[in-house]
Structure formats: structure tokens, C-alpha cells
Amino acid sequence: EVQLVESGGGLVQPGGSLRLSCAASGFTFSTYWMHWVRQAPGKGLVWVSRINSDGTGTNYADSVKGRFTISRDNAKNTVYLQMNSLRVEDTAVYYCTKDGPKWSFDYWGQGTLVTVSS
């Protein structure tokens, strides 16, 4: 059974940092691209970042470029999102998801809430 379990969310002050983790199981992690998607309270889904299967290729939404860094450890079946210079508008539930058929997102984690507030 495929499982994606996020952790690391919490309350942080503006300008602070946080690292999210997503532990994967039930599939061959090292062969799939992984993504982070976020959802601000009461708002829609926003794609944040992706990393290719061996970690050599990454992309970011303009809103987080230069502040967030995605990485992965295939030995630990884990993908990370390092978030620096956090802003109030980064407040959201952050979901980890994997590429599925035709690059859809076929499995999602339960999400972890990040709250940026003073």
C-alpha cells in the first residue's frame, strides 16, 4: 500500500525557517518524481515544487523561488522541503504527492499545516 506521511509543520514567525519531510512507502521511491502542493486556508491547490527521481532536477513556483529548496534522500525514501524567509502568505497545508500515470498526482499525503504568524 502506498503511503506518504508528511511531518515538520508548525507555527513559525515571519522570516523564520522550517523543514518539512515526507516519508514514502509501498512503492519504488527512487524511480518517481515527487512534488509539494500547498493549500492556504479556504483557498485552492497550488503547486509548489518538484524534484526528479535522482534529485538532480528541481523546479519551483515563482512565489517560492529562492526561498524554498526541495531535496530527497532515496536511501531513506524521504523528500524534504526547506522553507526559509517565510512569509505570512506561506501559511497553508502542505501536501506531498507523487507522479502517477501521465504525470498526474496519484497518491497524496495527509498534509502538514504551516502557520506563519507573529
Add this chain to the structure above:
Amino acid sequence: DIQMTQSPSSLSASVGDRVTITCRASQSISSYLNWYQQKPGKAPKLLIYDASSLQSGVPSRFSGSGSGTDFTLNISSLQPEDFATYYCQQSHSTLRTFGQGTKVEVK
């Protein structure tokens, strides 16, 4: 970036109704269009990928169509468990983008 526009933003329907949601891409995305369902407090669930392919385990009352820039999600006979928010998403570009969502509410 490819922009995705859904319509309507919300709709009211009754059990048994046929429901249609549309999604338009700002440029051609071939058939790289996916549909998700999200219920409050839950992660999204993949319904349709590649514009018209039904994800395993998804009821056949859900169907998708379209190619290029215009796409449609149909629910043939709305069931109580289908009241939710639906999102389209393009996977043509590495920078994946979602539509703004369509909330299907009880009439």
C-alpha cells in the same frame, strides 16, 4: 506558466443530476489534463488522468473529455458522496498548475 481556468466556481445540484464542469488552458496541453476531487479536511483524490482515463477504483459515473485547451468533467448522476470541490490540473508543463476549483453544493 500555463494558466488553468475552471467554470463555474460553484454550482448547486441535487442527487441524480448530471453535472458538468469545464476547464480551459491558456495554451494547448494536448491531453495532459487531470481532475481531482477534494472533500473538506482531506487530501485531493485523483479521478481522471490524461483527460479521459478513469483512475482505478473511481466510479464510472465520472468521465472526462477534451484535448488542446478545452476540457470537461462530467458526473452522470450525482451521488451524496460527490458533493465536494473539483480541481483540474495540467501536467503538460514541468511547472504543474491547477484550476481555481469548482465547489459542488447541495441544491
